[in-house]
Each structure stands twice: as structure tokens, then as C-alpha cells.
Amino acid sequence: MSPIKNIGIIGGGQLARMLSMSCADLGFHVHIYCPESDCPAAQVSNSITNGDYKDKNKLRHFSKSLDILTYEFENIDSSGLREIEKEITIYPPVKSLEIAQDRFLEKSFLLDLGIRTTPFYKVDDFSDLELLVKKKKKQFIIKTRRFGYDGKGQIRVKNYSDLRQKFSKQLIPPSIAEEVLDFDKEISIILARDTKGEIKAFEAAENQHKGGILFSSLVPAKISKETRQEAILISKKIASNLNYIGVIGVEFFLKNQKLYVNEFAPRVHNSGHWTMDASNISQFEQHIRAISGLPLLSPERYADVNMYNLIGTLHTKKQFHTNSKLYLYGKSEVRSGRKMGHINVIKKGAKSSLLE
Amino acid sequence: MSPIKNIGIIGGGQLARMLSMSCADLGFHVHIYCPESDCPAAQVSNSITNGDYKDKNKLRHFSKSLDILTYEFENIDSSGLREIEKEITIYPPVKSLEIAQDRFLEKSFLLDLGIRTTPFYKVDDFSDLELLVKKKKKQFIIKTRRFGYDGKGQIRVKNYSDLRQKFSKQLIPPSIAEEVLDFDKEISIILARDTKGEIKAFEAAENQHKGGILFSSLVPAKISKETRQEAILISKKIASNLNYIGVIGVEFFLKNQKLYVNEFAPRVHNSGHWTMDASNISQFEQHIRAISGLPLLSPERYADVNMYNLIGTLHTKKQFHTNSKLYLYGKSEVRSGRKMGHINVIKKGAKSSLLE
Numbered sequence: 197m198s199p200i201k202n203i204g205i206i207g208g209g210q211l212a213r214m215l216s217m218s219c220a221d222l223g224f225h226v227h228i229y230c231p232e233s234d235c236p237a238a239q240v241s242n243s244i245t246n247g248d249y250k251d252k253n254k255l256r257h258f259s260k261s262l263d264i265l266t267y268e269f270e271n272i273d274s275s276g277l278r279e280i281e282k283e284i285t286i287y288p289p290v291k292s293l294e295i296a297q298d299r300f301l302e303k304s305f306l307l308d309l310g311i312r313t314t315p316f317y318k319v320d321d322f323s324d325l326e327l328l329v330k331k332k333k334k335q336f337i338i339k340t341r342r343f344g345y346d347g348k349g350q351i352r353v354k355n356y357s358d359l360r361q362k363f364s365k366q367l368i369p370p371s372i373a374e375e376v377l378d379f380d381k382e383i384s385i386i387l388a389r390d391t392k393g394e395i396k397a398f399e400a401a402e403n404q405h406k407g408g409i410l411f412s413s414l415v416p417a418k419i420s421k422e423t424r425q426e427a428i429l430i431s432k433k434i435a436s437n438l439n440y441i442g443v444i445g446v447e448f449f450l451k452n453q454k455l456y457v458n459e460f461a462p463r464v465h466n467s468g469h470w471t472m473d474a475s476n477i478s479q480f481e482q483h484i485r486a487i488s489g490l491p492l493l494s495p496e497r498y499a500d501v502n503m504y505n506l507i508g509t510l511h512t513k514k515q516f517h518t519n520s521k522l523y524l525y526g527k528s529e530v531r532s533g534r535k536m537g538h539i540n541v542i543k544k545g546a547k548s549s550l551l552e
Numbered sequence: 553m554s555p556i557k558n559i560g561i562i563g564g565g566q567l568a569r570m571l572s573m574s575c576a577d578l579g580f581h582v583h584i585y586c587p588e589s590d591c592p593a594a595q596v597s598n599s600i601t602n603g604d605y606k607d608k609n610k611l612r613h614f615s616k617s618l619d620i621l622t623y624e625f626e627n628i629d630s631s632g633l634r635e636i637e638k639e640i641t642i643y644p645p646v647k648s649l650e651i652a653q654d655r656f657l658e659k660s661f662l663l664d665l666g667i668r669t670t671p672f673y674k675v676d677d678f679s680d681l682e683l684l685v686k687k688k689k690k691q692f693i694i695k696t697r698r699f700g701y702d703g704k705g706q707i708r709v710k711n712y713s714d715l716r717q718k719f720s721k722q723l724i725p726p727s728i729a730e731e732v733l734d735f736d737k738e739i740s741i742i743l744a745r746d747t748k749g750e751i752k753a754f755e756a757a758e759n760q761h762k763g764g765i766l767f768s769s770l771v772p773a774k775i776s777k778e779t780r781q782e783a784i785l786i787s788k789k790i791a792s793n794l795n796y797i798g799v800i801g802v803e804f805f806l807k808n809q810k811l812y813v814n815e816f817a818p819r820v821h822n823s824g825h826w827t828m829d830a831s832n833i834s835q836f837e838q839h840i841r842a843i844s845g846l847p848l849l850s851p852e853r854y855a856d857v858n859m860y861n862l863i864g865t866l867h868t869k870k871q872f873h874t875n876s877k878l879y880l881y882g883k884s885e886v887r888s889g890r891k892m893g894h895i896n897v898i899k900k901g902a903k904s905s906l907l908e
Contacts, residue, residue, distance in 0.1 A: 239576060239597075473832070476877070
């Protein structure tokens with residue numbers, strides 16, 4: 197068994213909540229660090245430390261009693277983690293966090309590995325953007341390099357006059373401009389890499405977004421075998437080159453049978469929530485296994501499954517389907533655009549890969 | 553959705569721990585009542601009240617903020633619950649607890665329903681026992697009427713001289729004497745009954761005990777279709793006649809194709825832990841659905857599965873099998889005979905009833 201007893205998680209949202217329960221299943225004690233006292237994860241964990249994500253001293257104090265530290269989201273000040281990792285192991289490695297939390301570093305990392313992305317350009321100030329739009333005559337999405345999520349910090353620009361209109365202030369944070377790709381599908385690959393470098397991938401999911409927020413993941417993605425294999429290979433390449441430990445989610449656009457990596461998330465991923473019900477192992481337990489040194493399980497899928505997020509509501513007709521599994525995150529307030537829960541609808545008559 | 557928000561559980565052991573996580577999945581808040589502060593359930597629940605199970609005032613105070621109250625074990629003073637239920641709904645009904653916690657009432661209840669048990673006799677004092685053993689010339693198991701579990705409070709008696717030897721004090725608590733049945737198999741049925749009277753049964757498990765403690769449950773039980781159907785019918789009869797709400801576990805002996813009910817437990821049951829991994833719904837979530845008024849799911853089994861308890865140890869070779877799912881209960885101390893966790897070994901190539 198693992199010598200690890202106490203696992204710390206930075207962040208107290210739904211991902212930390214589901215990670216906490218997997219920790220409990222495996223007999224680990226979980227300690228949450230998050231600003232709010234009644235966060236979703238606090239309700240199912242051993243202890244909670246309330247503090248700001250930028251409070252290095254509090255974070256360092258929090259991590260003193262832990263055997264290992266992980267995190268549920270990217271928007272953490274990594275310089276604090278760099279100090280903490282002198283005393284405690286942090287998985288996934290801080291380097292992967294640093295790359296993932298800066299879109300320019302992320303895309304450059306992919307480029308260096310020869311992995312296809314949509315063409316992207318570094319934007320340091322408004323003049324960079326003016327020049328680019330004038331010259332390229334393409335549509336762009338302007339994304340802040342840091343601290344964007346769920347479509348926040350993204351603006352679409354059609355042409356030069358559109359640019360002048362949308363950026364009237366002419367002051368923008370460090371950003372990148374990506375050429376708009378009118379893609380056919382969005383898919384994601386979720387995989388785990390353990391301390392020995394072994395990698396286990398889950399089945400590909402096909403994702404739909406609404407207003408920049410993931411709305412549904414259909415599994416398996418309706419893509420060719422070759423595309424699926426290629427997406428897994430690219431994801432493995434990313435994980436190996438990061439010396440990654442834990443679960444990683446890689447998002448792709450598919451256009452004319454060509455895969456473009458959109459981004460990767462150094463954490464469990466919303467498009468992997470289906471694994472809680474249609475797999476022998478969930479992404480949450482697989483992540484905890486990877487970071488605690490337990491052997492990974494080989495994911496086996498039991499059935500076709502559709503995952504639907506509950507966004508800004510606790511209710512949907514789908515949760516009353518015969519084979520619907522409902523998850524609510526225990527958030528005290530329902531807010532527009534807030535992820536309140538999700539539903540896994542297991543499809544009858546689907547073929548099981550475990551039983552083949 | 554259910555109008556229920558706060559669920560209370562009396563007891564803080566592993567069953568309460570797994571119930572708590574199912575409550576969390578469904579977005580309910582869980583409040584634990586148990587004497588120990590660091591009990592397994594406290595680690596994954598919203599709050600804990602520490603108190604003695606006999607402390608009626610504390611129990612009543614505990615239940616004030618709840619919408620519904622349930623329990624994870626039988627050995628609770630039911631007179632306290634009778635007072636509390638004037639103010640709050642308790643599921644499973646206190647009546648089923650009262651019957652189950654007294655072996656003589658339990659067996660008499662079964663007899664009244666025409667359900668086969670091994671012959672049993674009320675034992676109020678030692679002379680009852682002397683008379684019985686002299687007259688019947690059979691082997692008996694003497695069981696205390698109340699507060700026995702995992703083989704505790706049970707003594708086997710071969711004949712009269714054996715009786716004199718084992719009961720030297722000639723003082724015994726109210727008990728029953730059951731004729732020893734040299735059974736072929738032990739099986740169990742776990743089912744849920746909801747507030748509308750709808751019943752959903754899980755697949756039958758075949759159980760092995762070691763030293764009076766459940767050691768393994770193999771699913772499905774290797775029994776004929778007819779036996780399986782009869783066991784389910786008997787279990788449904790018991791649940792319906794108790795006006796039962798929640799999950800109930802019914803244990804059977806099988807001898808020469810005849811079923812004998814050994815006992816029933818008005819709670820989730822150790823032989824149903826396999827449902828966490830080889831079923832579309834676990835017994836824990838099904839119980840919470842039943843008591844909170846949510847519709848039950850129709851249990852569908854994904855695969856054949858063997859459940860093994862970890863008794864007095866945290867380790868077994870089986871947990872490293874490719875398809876082993878490990879659960880540890882977070883108990884601080886490993887003690888001989890103590891249930892520390894369990895393992896579900898999912899068998900490859902098994903036929904799935906969901907996918908038929």
C-alpha cells in the first residue's frame with residue numbers, strides 16, 4: 197500500500213469534492229484549502245483551511261501536515277507552489293500548471309512538440325493586435341494569457357472595424373490571438389500518468405458548449421478509430437513531455453479529420469464525469485491513485501453514456517430518466533452560469549468494452 | 553426533486569460513511585450522531601454530534617434540525633426513537649427495527665407470515681434450555697435475543713453435557729435456541745422499498761463467513777432461478793408486511809433446495825457492498841433515494857463480482873488485481889475481527905444484465 201496518509205487539495209469546488217470522496221474510498225485523509233468555509237469539498241473532507249489562494253504563508257502552513265499536495269484548478273499563483281514544493285511533493289508537477297495557466301506558454305509548448313494547434317500570435321499590446329488583424333484578414337479569438345475559464349476573458353474579432361469597436365479602450369492584458377477554426381467537433385481525452393510513467397487513457401468524449409461552458413459530453417465520441425488513436429497518442433505525448441503525474445484533460449478541435457489541440461487542463465476534467473458511472477474506475481480515483489503511488493487501473497467502459505451539466509439550475513427533466521445518475525455539488529446558492537451538478541445518463545443496449 | 557435537505561444518520565461506522573457519500577452525491581447535507589468524534593462517517597459528512605446512543609435528550613436535540621432520520625445499525629434503544637418519531641420521520645420504520653433487534657420477535661414475525669426458519673425456542677432461563685436439550689436431542693445454537701452481531705452472543709451446544717460445560721454459571725440473558733441446520737449455502741437478498749411501496753431488488757449474493765463475520769459475497773449466487781425468485785419473493789413479503797421504507801438485507805440458509813430465513817437487517821448490508829462497482833446504482837444511494845422520496849432506480853448488474861471484507865487488516869493480495877476496487881473505512885486503529893475495508897473484484901468476461 198501507499199505510505200501516504202494525508203492528501204491536501206487546493207480548491208474546494210466540485211472537482212475537489214469528488215476527489216475527496218475518492219480519497220475517502222481509498223482510506224486517505226483529505227484536507228481542503230479554499231477561501232470559503234462552506235465550499236462543496238469541505239462537506240466531504242476531514243478538514244478545511246480557509247485562506248486566500250495568494251496567501252503563501254497560509255498555504256505553506258496548510259501543507260505542513262500533508263504527505264502530498266494536489267489542486268483542482270489552474271488559477272493558483274504558482275510562485276507560492278514553487279516555494280512549497282521544496283518541502284512537499286506537489287502533483288501534478290508545478291511546471292505543467294505553469295504552462296497550462298499561460299495560453300502562450302501552453303501553445304508554444306505544443307508547437308515545440310510538433311503538435312497541431314490553430315495558428316496563434318502573442319499579443320502584448322493593442323498595436324500587436326491592430327497589425328495582426330490588418331495583415332491577416334482572418335477572424336480571431338483574443339484570449340487573455342492567464343486566468344480565463346469557461347469562456348471568460350475571450351473576445352471574438354471579425355475584422356478591423358470589429359476590433360476597433362470591441363477594444364475601444366485599447367488597453368488589453370497580455371493575450372494571444374488565435375485564428376478562428378470553424379471546427380466540426382470538439383473532443384477530449386482524459387488520461388492518467390503514474391509515478392512510474394505508466395499511462396492509462398479513458399474513452400474519448402465529444403463535447404458541446406453553451407455560452408463558453410461545457411454543456412454535455414457524449415461517450416464514446418463519434419469519431420473514426422484513427423482519430424481516436426491519434427488523439428490518445430497526442431495526449432500521451434503531452435503527458436510524457438511534462439513528466440506529468442495525475443489526471444490530465446486534453447481538449448481538441450476536429451476539422452476535416454485533422455486534430456488541433458485547443459488546450460490541456462492539469463487536473464480532472466468536466467468531460468470525464470461520465471467515468472463515475474460507466475467505467476470500472478472514475479477519473480477522480482485514478483487521479484488519487486496516480487499521485488499517491490497506487491497502481492492505476494485499466495479503464496474499462498461499461499456502457500455508452502451522456503453527461504449533462506446542470507448550469508444555473510438544480511433541475512432538469514433528464515434526472516428522472518430510468519438510468520440517470522444525479523450529482524449535486526452542495527452549493528448554497530444557485531447562480532446563472534454556475535455549475536450546480538451533473539447527470540450521467542447511461543444508455544441501455546450499449547456495448548460494453550469490459551465484457552467484450 | 554425531494555423537499556428534503558438535511559439527513560441525519562445514527563451511527564458513524566462504515567455503513568454511515570458510505571451512506572454519507574451517497575447523500576453528498578445527491579446534494580443532501582448529512583449529520584452524523586455517534587459517540588466517537590473521529591468515526592469513519594464524520595470524515596465525509598457535514599457535521600457530527602457526539603453522544604451516547606442511549607442519551608434520549610441529545611438524540612432529540614440532534615434530530616431537531618433534520619428533515620429525516622435514518623440509522624446504520626440495529627443496536628439502538630428504540631424507546632428513544634419512538635419519542636423522536638413524534639417530531640420527525642424515521643426510516644426504516646422503528647417497528648422494523650424493534651422486530652429485527654429481538655431475535656425472538658423477528659423469528660415469530662417470520663413464522664406468522666408463514667416464512668420458513670429453522671425451528672426456534674424461547675429461552676428465558678437456564679431450566680428452559682435444560683429441558684429443551686434433554687427432550688429434543690438435537691444440536692442448538694443459543695443466541696441472545698438482543699444486541700448480538702457478527703457471531704457475538706452465540707454459543708453452539710451439541711448435547712446435554714456440552715450444555716452443562718458451556719453454561720456453568722446457569723445464568724443467561726433472554727435468548728432463543730435454534731436447531732442447528734447443516735446448510736448447503738448462505739445467500740442474501742438486498743432490496744429497497746420506497747414511500748409508494750415500490751420494491752427493487754438487487755441480485756442475490758452467496759456469502760461465506762469466517763468466525764461469525766462475513767468474509768466474502770460472490771455475485772450472482774450459484775443457485776437455481778427458482779430459488780433466486782423465491783428468495784426475492786420472501787424478501788418482498790417481509791418488506792411489505794413491515795411497511796418498510798429503505799434498504800433491507802435478508803439472510804437465508806439453503807438446504808436441499810429449501811430456503812430458511814436466518815435474519816433480516818433493517819439497513820444497508822455488508823453483502824451488498826458489491827453494488828458500489830458492478831451495478832448502475834449502489835445500495836447506499838438506493839437507500840437514500842428511498843428515504844428521501846426520490847424514485848428508486850432499477851438495479852442493473854454490469855458484471856459478476858466478488859466482494860471480500862478486510863477483517864483486522866488493511867492489506868490483501870487481492871487489492872492488486874487488475875480489476876480490484878479497494879475501499880478503506882478510515883478507522884484509526886486496526887483490531888482483530890474489525891472490518892477495516894472491503895474489495896470488489898470485478899470478473900472479466902462476465903455477462904452483464906444491463907446490456908442484455
